[in-house]
Amino acid sequence: MTTIDLSQMKAGQTGKIMSFDGGRGLVKRLESMGIRCGVQITKVSGQIMRGPIIVRVGNTQVAIGFGMARKILVGID
Amino acid sequence: MQVKKILLVGNPNVGKSVIFSRLTGVSVIASNYPGTTVEFCRGCVGSGENKIDVVDVPGTYGLDPTSPAEKVAVEMLDKAIDEKNSIAINVVDATNLERNLNLTLQLLKKNIPVIIVLNLWDEAKHIGISIEVEKLQKILGVPVIPTVAITGEGVKTMVDRLQEAKKGKYLYENAERWHEIGNIVERVQVIRHKHHTLTERLSDLTVHPWTGIPIAIGVMYVVFTIIRFIGEGLIGYIFEPLFEKLWLPIMMAFSRVLGSQGIIHNILIGQLIDGEIDFGQSFGLLTTGLFVPIAAVLPYIVAFYLVLSFLEDSGYLPRLAVLLDKLMHSVGLHGMAIVPMMLGLGCNVPGALGTRVLESKRERFIAATLMAIAIPCMAQIAMIFGLIGKYGARGLFPVFGTLFVVWFVFGILMNLVIKGESPEIFTEIPPYRFPYFGALLKKLWMRIKWFLKEAIPFVLLGVLVVNLLHSLGIIEFFGKIAAPIITKLMGLPLEAVGALIIGFLRKDLAVGMLAPLGLSLKQLIIASVVLTMYFPCVATFAILLKELGIIDMIKAAVIMIVSAFLVGSILNLLL
Ligand SMILES: Nc1nc2c(ncn2[C@@H]2O[C@H](COP(=O)(O)OP(=O)(O)OP(=O)(O)O)[C@@H](O)[C@H]2O)c(=O)[nH]1
Ligand SMILES: [Mg+2]
Numbered sequence: 001m002t003t004i005d006l007s008q009m010k011a012g013q014t015g016k017i018m019s020f021d022g023g024r025g026l027v028k029r030l031e032s033m034g035i036r037c038g039v040q041i042t043k044v045s046g047q048i049m050r051g052p053i054i055v056r057v058g059n060t061q062v063a064i065g066f067g068m069a070r071k072i073l074v075g076i077d
Numbered sequence: 078m079q080v081k082k083i084l085l086v087g088n089p090n091v092g093k094s095v096i097f098s099r100l101t102g103v104s105v106i107a108s109n110y111p112g113t114t115v116e117f118c119r120g121c122v123g124s125g126e127n128k129i130d131v132v133d134v135p136g137t138y139g140l141d142p143t144s145p146a147e148k149v150a151v152e153m154l155d156k157a158i159d160e161k162n163s164i165a166i167n168v169v170d171a172t173n174l175e176r177n178l179n180l181t182l183q184l185l186k187k188n189i190p191v192i193i194v195l196n197l198w199d200e201a202k203h204i205g206i207s208i209e210v211e212k213l214q215k216i217l218g219v220p221v222i223p224t225v226a227i228t229g230e231g232v233k234t235m236v237d238r239l240q241e242a243k244k245g246k247y248l249y250e251n252a253e254r255w256h257e258i259g260n261i262v263e264r265v266q267v268i269r270h271k272h273h274t275l276t277e278r279l280s281d282l283t284v285h286p287w288t289g290i291p292i293a294i295g296v297m298y299v300v301f302t303i304i305r306f307i308g309e310g311l312i313g314y315i316f317e318p319l320f321e322k323l324w325l326p327i328m329m330a331f332s333r334v335l336g337s338q339g340i341i342h343n344i345l346i347g348q349l350i351d352g353e354i355d356f357g358q359s360f361g362l363l364t365t366g367l368f369v370p371i372a373a374v375l376p377y378i379v380a381f382y383l384v385l386s387f388l389e390d391s392g393y394l395p396r397l398a399v400l401l402d403k404l405m406h407s408v409g410l411h412g413m414a415i416v417p418m419m420l421g422l423g424c425n426v427p428g429a430l431g432t433r434v435l436e437s438k439r440e441r442f443i444a445a446t447l448m449a450i451a452i453p454c455m456a457q458i459a460m461i462f463g464l465i466g467k468y469g470a471r472g473l474f475p476v477f478g479t480l481f482v483v484w485f486v487f488g489i490l491m492n493l494v495i496k497g498e499s500p501e502i503f504t505e506i507p508p509y510r511f512p513y514f515g516a517l518l519k520k521l522w523m524r525i526k527w528f529l530k531e532a533i534p535f536v537l538l539g540v541l542v543v544n545l546l547h548s549l550g551i552i553e554f555f556g557k558i559a560a561p562i563i564t565k566l567m568g569l570p571l572e573a574v575g576a577l578i579i580g581f582l583r584k585d586l587a588v589g590m591l592a593p594l595g596l597s598l599k600q601l602i603i604a605s606v607v608l609t610m611y612f613p614c615v616a617t618f619a620i621l622l623k624e625l626g627i628i629d630m631i632k633a634a635v636i637m638i639v640s641a642f643l644v645g646s647i648l649n650l651l652l
Contacts (some may be wrong), residue, residue: 007378008207011285028139029503030138031179031255032179033137033138033176033503033505033616034173034175034176034179034364036255041634044281044284045281045284045285045286046286047286047399047400047402047403048561049403050288050400050403051286051400051402051403052402052501052546053500053507054284054395054399055649057176058173058175058176059172059173059204059206060173060176060503060505061280061506061507061508062504063395063399063402063503063504063505064501064502064503065411065501065502065503065508066501066504067501068501
């Protein structure tokens with residue numbers, strides 16, 4: 001298993017969230033939307049020129065800014 | 078316990094506002110994107126001794142607020158906890174049980190009786206999610222009721238069981254919250270595997286850049302075409318004939334009764350143009366005063382809100398926000414700021430309120446200022462269409478093209494000059510839903526009523542003020558003072574000052590005041606742009622003052638006034 005950040009994932013790829021490279025505030029915000037360590041995350045789409053990334057966690061789709069996405073580390077098989 | 082107050086608490090976009098409307102009969106706006114409700118709204122059920130206050134609050138993902146809208150929610154909750162006899166209805170999205178329980182478990186630790194509603198039950202069933210209600214009820218120790226707010230299913234049961242609301246007894250360590258949630262969900266929820274549905278596929282297409290951007294352009298084109306088609310159609314086939322064929326003869330007769338002149342005549346009917354009433358130019362209360370809001374503006378209001386409601390309820394707006402995120406970043410905002418901008422196109426008042434979904438003060442200042450400067454409201458747009466529409470793209474493009482450039486350039490400048498950074502987009506993308514026709518019409522009707530209530534008194538007041546200013550010679554007086562700017566720099570006649578004065582009251586009427594001046598196309602373009610930019614109307618001003626505070630409002634106003642005259646002068650040189 002390799003660990004990459006969310007922005008490096010390809011659309012359609014699924015992985016498991018390993019850790020966050022950010023402060024307590026960021027982690028809390030992500031958690032409140034169900035984005036937390038150990039859960040499955042699927043990248044739905046990215047935008048050109050480092051636009052936001054859409055992911056699916058459980059049944060929720062969330063749009064995440066590129067910078068924030070880089071702080072989410074995902075384990076890929 | 079005698080329940081005195083009910084608070085609707087839950088994540089954004091779970092149906093709180095729909096439930097609120099069902100409970101109280103008070104109409105509030107509900108749309109398919111997070112952050113529709115940004116201010117609490119009160120209503121009540123029952124009467125006399127049994128009267129219960131019901132409060133619809135903005136959605137929140139947790140009890141540590143991250144935006145002013147969420148802050149309102151948490152404050153309302155704290156207040157309700159302090160008051161006795163309050164209960165909370167926790168509205169939960171049954172299709173997202175896990176994420177929603179995060180707020181629920183936090184709520185259960187608060188000192189307030191709770192009752193849980195599993196809303197969007199229809200959608201959960203549809204996508205193959207089943208939840209064992211009894212078991213969940215037992216685990217959490219409070220009543221749990223499945224509902225479909227939009228059809229009313231389950232709402233009666235909810236009302237019948239309000240008395241059963243209980244304080245939470247579910248004990249857990251905060252650090253273990255997600256773990257607990259995982260356990261609960263595992264015990265009560267079964268998900269049948271489902272294939273990609275059609276709406277999911279559509280969802281993917283509309284957010285992938287290569288397909289999404291062409292679709293967005295197509296959607297915007299269709300939106301614009303439909304608005305003009307409906308707006309023009311309603312004016313041409315219904316409202317103008319009504320005024321010309323029905324109202325005109327009555328008014329002409331009335332005019333003769335009044336002797337065709339005199340103060341009363343001038344106020345009620347206005348000036349006769351070649352012995353006839355001209356609804357666009359006479360400027361009497363019963364002629365222009367009614368014609369502008371009802372025949373010229375209302376049709377476009379109907380058209381615009383019909384289309385906007387469809388966009389809102391379908392769930393397209395957050396997707397558009399994602400596609401436009403980059404563009405919005407260059408003006409210091411993120412994609413979700415398109416929501417207040419779109420609302421502002423209808424009326425700047427809800428647009429200004431809508432900036433509350435933005436997280437930082439800096440963003441809210443930029444968004445509110447940009448909207449007030451460069452986004453004309455539908456009432457004003459309708460009048461501009463009426464005045465310049467006959468020139469086609471040659472007239473309309475310079476107006477709206479200039480406003481777009483202004484929006485963009487001033488956005489970039491503010492982003493550069495104002496200290497601080499803007500946060501990135503972080504928003505839930507709700508599933509596409511097919512709008513319920515009834516809900517759509519109800520929302521449309523609400524907005525039309527709101528428009529009529531706001532517009533007619535102000536337009537009538539405006540007409541009265543115009544007459545007053547004219548007869549007292551005030552317009553001429555200010556015209557002479559402002560002459561260097563108005564005539565020399567912007568190339569407009571002195572009388573255009575009248576429109577600038579009335580623009581404080583109503584922008585649509587102000588544009589209407591240009592009609593009798595016999596302006597050239599160039600002058601019409603400049604005047605339309607300047608009238609949009611120079612200052613917000615009073616209604617918007619009042620809201621901006623409240624949202625921004627006096628210091629920021631002064632800053633915003635200076636930016637507006639200076640930029641309006643600057644842009645007006647540049648246009649005068651270029652065109
Ligand atoms: N299919 C279905 N749609 C629903 C149901 N309840 C609400 N909706 C729709 O879900 C969307 C969100 O409803 P709102 O009432 O605006 O949600 P809210 O919780 O007030 O959202 P915020 O104000 O953003 O916090 C709207 O488009 C509703 O029409 C339901 O039970 N079933
Ligand atoms: Mg709401």
